[in-house]
Amino acid sequence: MSLHLRSTGSFVRAVSLFVLVFGFLRPLVIKAEERPNILFIYTDDQSHRTVSCYDEAYPWVNTPNIDALAAKGVRFTHAYVGTWCMPSRATMLTGHHQFGVESMRMEGEYPGSKYDPEQCPFWPGVFRKNGFTTAQIGKWHTGIDSGYGRDWDHQIVWSRPKYPQNAGNYYDDQIIEVDGVKQRISGYTTDWYTDRAIDFIEGKNRDEKAPWYLWLCFGAVHGPFTPADRHQDAYPDAEVPEPADIYPDAKSREGQPQYVKDRSRWIRNEDGVAELESGVKQRTVKNAPIHGNTLQNWVRQYHQGVLAIDDSVGRLRKSLEDSGQLENTLIVFAADQGIAWGQKGFQQKIAPYDANIRGPLIMAFPGKIPEGKVCPTPVGGTDLPPTFFSFAKLPLPWKMHGHDLTPLLKDPERKWEHPVLTALTGEKYGSDTDIIPTDPAILYKTANVPWWISLLEGRHKYIRTLIEGEVEELYNLENDPEELTNLALDPAHLEKLREMRANTITELKRTDAGLVNTLPGFSTPE
Numbered sequence: 001m002s003l004h005l006r007s008t009g010s011f012v013r014a015v016s017l018f019v020l021v022f023g024f025l026r027p028l029v030i031k032a033e034e035r036p037n038i039l040f041i042y043t044d045d046q047s048h049r050t051v052s053c054y055d056e057a058y059p060w061v062n063t064p065n066i067d068a069l070a071a072k073g074v075r076f077t078h079a080y081v082g083t084w085c086m087p088s089r090a091t092m093l094t095g096h097h098q099f100g101v102e103s104m105r106m107e108g109e110y111p112g113s114k115y116d117p118e119q120c121p122f123w124p125g126v127f128r129k130n131g132f133t134t135a136q137i138g139k140w141h142t143g144i145d146s147g148y149g150r151d152w153d154h155q156i157v158w159s160r161p162k163y164p165q166n167a168g169n170y171y172d173d174q175i176i177e178v179d180g181v182k183q184r185i186s187g188y189t190t191d192w193y194t195d196r197a198i199d200f201i202e203g204k205n206r207d208e209k210a211p212w213y214l215w216l217c218f219g220a221v222h223g224p225f226t227p228a229d230r231h232q233d234a235y236p237d238a239e240v241p242e243p244a245d246i247y248p249d250a251k252s253r254e255g256q257p258q259y260v261k262d263r264s265r266w267i268r269n270e271d272g273v274a275e276l277e278s279g280v281k282q283r284t285v286k287n288a289p290i291h292g293n294t295l296q297n298w299v300r301q302y303h304q305g306v307l308a309i310d311d312s313v314g315r316l317r318k319s320l321e322d323s324g325q326l327e328n329t330l331i332v333f334a335a336d337q338g339i340a341w342g343q344k345g346f347q348q349k350i351a352p353y354d355a356n357i358r359g360p361l362i363m364a365f366p367g368k369i370p371e372g373k374v375c376p377t378p379v380g381g382t383d384l385p386p387t388f389f390s391f392a393k394l395p396l397p398w399k400m401h402g403h404d405l406t407p408l409l410k411d412p413e414r415k416w417e418h419p420v421l422t423a424l425t426g427e428k429y430g431s432d433t434d435i436i437p438t439d440p441a442i443l444y445k446t447a448n449v450p451w452w453i454s455l456l457e458g459r460h461k462y463i464r465t466l467i468e469g470e471v472e473e474l475y476n477l478e479n480d481p482e483e484l485t486n487l488a489l490d491p492a493h494l495e496k497l498r499e500m501r502a503n504t505i506t507e508l509k510r511t512d513a514g515l516v517n518t519l520p521g522f523s524t525p526e
Contacts, residue, residue, distance in 0.1 A: 066309075117150065135152060138156070213392075384402065386400050
């Protein structure tokens, strides 16, 4: 039985019917020892290029603990979890693309947001009602209602929507809630949240006889990319080549959408090297360079901020081993999305290019997942919740947009028929996305990037900017990993373009995207 996602009323009725008929909220008769623990480590704005076992990492990058995790499991080369912080997290909680997260909305002072838990249930509550102890530690960016007592047995949460005046304090002096009780903490947050996660792993705030699900959400390596004191001298010899399309006059930008052609965050300084013109520009982040504002300075500082994450991965894995739980714990390491450093003139996430949104994804589980394997198949964020349900031996409580990845984990090189859909609908969610706006104030509200949809099949990526008369884009990531040549403008690739365009429409319909009926036209030559 599938649930229709578009109509609020029908959705709520369908959920109620599902509960009545299938009883997914009643505990299933499954022995605790047959279900694994799940440790989901979730970082912020971390590009796959920051992890040294990825081919795209700079040669001076060194993340030994994340590399060691990959050596014990499967590393996905092309993971597209989301587009920016809030929708990526909404996907992790619902299994839906942004356009399917009904009732979620930005409201009040940024990053204020709200949702109706009846229209927008979060699946950790299903785990909780089926015998799992559920916990969430770290950054929360999905409504002022963080779900403690409903979705989470234990929660240590930095709620940016609830305390917007504190929303820029990524690395120290945070207002948090511990199981609903407001507190203020000090100390480098990556380390602090790791300490709390280790407490939980070792038995604090949980039933030691029950399997557990822990979602550990670091604020790192989000801007202002502040590294721990111990890492501020790291990578002294870092060399960062300038991307070919960093400046607006780059020939490679000629065949791309107007907002890309116009993007200009980087300038040549008096020494002739790329410099961030006005520092980090985010609504809750102040420019805080430690080494300076050049491309090399910022990329070095950004990578320094990853080192505490790497330390934490090592500490978490050791705590599992020391407590005798490593053999029964699925470890997942991922980021909400990546971030660009100069590519196409960007210094941000949100745009549909690999530099902006592609992140790391590693899964390890001794005896259940092969070790040291690399999966070249593209996967998306909506694939993670169904995969967690598969490992938990629980049926999906509602229709989710992604696909269970366990077949790929068993055989990372197998053929996979499922394309990866990604979409940006700005600050709009659910049925509020059915009508694509033409008002630039809405269409471009998120970091001056307009709404877009994208489909990845194999190494071909199709992008459609949702502006009337804008050009389509088609890239071959195998031959052109920097996405410099738009094949949609080449008649030799017309058949592939039409195929990808049609497949994108099919995937939008499969995932009940109301916006499929209001897509604007395009200017690509036929």
